[in-house]
Amino acid sequence: NYCTEEWTAALNEMLSHPEVDKCENGPVIQNLLAQIAYETAYFSTVHQPADGGAGLIHMIPQNWVRNALDMDALFPGNGYAPI
Numbered sequence: 068n069y070c071t072e073e074w075t076a077a078l079n080e081m082l083s084h085p086e087v088d089k090c091e092n093g094p095v096i097q098n099l100l101a102q103i104a105y106e107t108a109y110f111s112t113v114h115q116p117a118d119g120g121a122g123l124i125h126m127i128p129q130n131w132v133r134n135a136l137d138m139d140a141l142f143p144g145n146g147y148a149p150i
Contacts, residue, residue: 086141 083090089099106125107113113121120127126134135148 084142 079090081087082096089095103123104110107123113123115121115125118127132148138147139145
């Protein structure tokens with residue numbers, strides 16, 4: 068369920084992070100939520116069996132490591148990328 072305080076807090080934390088800094092940008096937030104709604108069939112799925120993709124923003128497995136490395140560069144200390 069995406070209508071929880073925990074999910075909202077995580078979204079707000081991401082939006083307010085200095086590397087993102089979009090917490091006060093209404094159009095960007097609206098576009099993000101619209102894209103997530105589209106990617107998840109209106110929040111009904113986070114996995115695509117056809118290509119193994121997953122996430123609120125659909126990502127195919129071939130891109131997971133590259134994205135995790137990028138996230139480690141932007142958000143150090145979280146250990147997103149495999150060792």
